[in-house]
Amino acid sequence: MLKRVFLGFILSLTAAVSTAHAALELVITxxxxxxxxxxxxxxxxxxxxxxxxxxxxxxxxxxxxxxxxxxxxxxxxxxxxxxxxxxxxxxxxxxxxxxxxxxxxxxxxxxxxxxxxxxxxxxxxxxxxxxxxxxxxxxxxxxxxxxxxxxxxxxxxxxxxxxxxxxxxxxxxxxxxGEKGAFRTRIAYVVVQEDADYPYQLRVADYDGYNERLVLRSKQPLMSPAWSPDGSKLAYVSFQNGQSEIFMMDIYTGKREKLTSYPRHNGAPRFSPDGDKLALVLSKSGSLHLYTLDLKTRKLEQLTKGRSNNTEPYWTPDGDSLVFTSDRGGRPQIYQMSENGGTAKRLTWQGMQNLSGQITPDGRFMVMVNQNNSGQFNLAKQDLETGAVQILTETLLDESPSIAPNGSMVIYSSTYNQANVLSMVSIDGRFKARLPLTNGRVRAPAWSPFLK
The missing domain is CATH 3.40.50.10070 (TolB, N-terminal domain)
Structure with a gap:
């Protein structure tokens, strides 16, 4: 049952509808x-x-x-x-x-x-x-x-x-x-145009939605885009061959390379801070488990074991460990583990469940999706030293957080007027904005690193 919940949560990220050339428009909330x-x-x-x-x-x-x-x-x-x-x-x-x-x-x-x-x-x-x-x-x-x-x-x-x-x-x-600005950055996101010949589209735009560019289109679902540290490549999941597979694409040349195509689930790719490895999730042994793939040698190492389901890996800024979502304690919560595997430490305790953990660049906070006792999914921030949790958003269904490379803002998918839109919230929760796309929805945003 929990495995189906995990997969359902991941697959929900692919649902999106958008116009082809609309720019994201800021609406202060x-x-x-x-x-x-x-x-x-x-x-x-x-x-x-x-x-x-x-x-x-x-x-x-x-x-x-x-x-x-x-x-x-x-x-x-x-x-x-x-x-x-x-x-x-x-x-x-x-x-x-x-x-x-x-x-x-x-x-x-x-x-x-x-x-x-x-x-x-x-x-x-x-x-x-x-x-x-x-x-x-x-x-x-x-x-x-x-x-x-x-x-x-x-x-x-x-x-x-x-x-x-x-x-x-x-x-x-x-x-x-006194902090580095992040205005010359980009976002990647998945769009679905149901009436198009190629309804699933991977798009890249400036952080504010201008200069939108189509980088990939497909007749089958695309999901989970993730930036390389130099901002030149995207790893993503594609179903173009009838099952989930992980690809890596150069966004400037369009060159694509298939990285994994194991039986059952291949998902949640995430580049290490030095760009040498890719954290990912495979279910080739039955349950969902975390692996790392060396991008030079193609050596695959399994990090988690057992019957629990583990997904959504995210590297700590120093690259020495990963945070991830696991149901090993019953409901999904966020854990931390060395990049070499070993014992996992539970990080989250508040709320019914916590998912999609990401660490801020300074290593002080973790942004995550928190489900409260009323069943709402909202973004939250946890102080990694004290454990204190602050709820950042208040809408019905917030998911797919992605932190700006300077740690000042978080972009995420939210529900507004029964549609999915991109939204932003400041890391302190004081400022919120909505970035709707005309006549459609867009989800699964990924904020790029600093660009040269």
């Missing part, structure tokens, strides 16, 4: 009012044609999605300066904003775009008005400019303007939080 106010002033542009990309709008959306910033509406800005010299610090102080971003865009003779932008600390700027002085390294008094947190210039091709806007967002995020 709660939490933005508690975030840090910031102003992204519209960048100056004096060209004859419209800019190919509204850079400031992309930056504002990025920072808002992070859950840590609340960008001021343009209509609420006391002024729209394009450089530090135009900033009236007294006016900005009254808005409650402590940092603003200003910039200008010009077109070069080659047709590229020159982007000049600054991040300015309003509080410091007000304190240093009147040409404040500071001591230089050689003991001389010089004008203090420490309120300009950075001042950068870049030349950007037309087709990379949106990408560079994400780059600016990363710089702002890191400067103000």
């Amino acid at each position: 709660e939490g933005i009012n508690s975030a840090r106010p910031i102003a992204i002033v519209p960048f100056k542009w004096e060209g004859q044609e419209p800019l190919p990309q509204d850079i400031s709008a992309v930056i504002a959306s990025d920072l808002q999605r992070s859950g840590k910033f609340n960008p001021l509406r343009v209509n609420d800005m006391p002024q729209t300066p394009y450089g530090e010299s135009e900033v009236d610090f007294d006016q900005w102080t009254n808005t409650g904003v402590d940092s603003i971003v200003v910039g200008a865009v010009t077109q070069t003779e080659t047709g590229d775009y020159r982007v000049n932008y600054q991040l300015i600390d309003i509080v410091r700027g007000q304190l240093t008005q009147g040409d404040a002085k500071a001591l230089s390294s050689d003991g001389q008094l010089v004008s203090s400019r420490d309120h300009i947190l950075f001042n950068k210039v870049a030349t950007v091709p037309k087709n990379r303007m949106r990408e560079y806007a994400h780059r600016i967002s990363d710089l702002i995020y890191e400067e103000l939080t």
